[in-house]
Amino acid sequence: MTAQNSATRPTSIAVQGKAGSGSALAGLGVVAFSLTFPATAWGLESFGPWSLVAVRSVLAAMIAGAFLLARRAPLPARAHWAGLAVVAAGVVVGFPLLTTLALQTSTTSHAAVVVGLLPLTTAVVSSLRTGARPSRRFWAAAVAGAVIVLGFTLGQSGGSLSAGDGYLFGALLVCAAGYTEGGRLARLLPGWQVIGWALVLCLPLSLAGSVLGLAYEPAHLTAHGVIGLVWVAAGSTFLGLYVWYRGMAEIGAARASQLQLAQPLLTLVWSVALLGEHMSPAAPVAAGAVLVCIAVTQRVK
Incomplete structure (x- = not known):
């Protein structure tokens, strides 16, 4: 083995290890996010949509503030505040509010249509914002995964669009912007x-x-309502976004976003287990096809 090979091998291993940990962190974020819609449905048993989103944000901010104080985190530089405002508008206010309003008329399985399209939207927004140019294979796999998820979830809802779709597609755009800027x-x-x-x-x-x-x-507090509120505040809003942004920083917004192709299918599992919604036998087939698309996007740049 030459000296040059000896020097580059540890570097290659370190890069692979970082990519692996980034994918694991982003994947953990996806699991946390997949519980958001069922938890929101529970929260709506006790709160109205506007109050649920506002109280959830207050509780999450209290948790975040405690962490910032405990770690004596310095104030961000002035140059970062505009970006933080985009994150706040997209993932703290915009996405939670719009999806909560949509879930008043849409089922969680139907709302998963938007989540299925979020990875592709995030990849597009990230490319426009950062100038990144993923390969054609990446885009082909991303579009294929989005089509599979969209077709599956539309099939679950009978092929029709609900009255809340305007909220859902608005949520799609603001969340993609927040994810990109946060990454x-x-x-x-x-x-x-x-x-x-x-x-x-x-x-x-x-x-x-x-x-x-x-x-x-x-x-009108109920056990489900309180549990739903606590999860969307602590789990989805703080913990989920914490590990998500850490993972995104290591593997990039475009690659991390493709892990979210699994989120609608995970949400359907939680919907069956927690809300009693029906899931068709086609789910395992769709899940396998989506996982193939995820594998492709994680192996190409």
């Missing part, structure tokens, strides 16, 4: 600080929204 910032700041400061930035708005929301939408 960019996570290369400059620790991932937990990206979502932490975004949540803190929204706290004044969230507090005002909670007061107004609870005044117009009185809460």
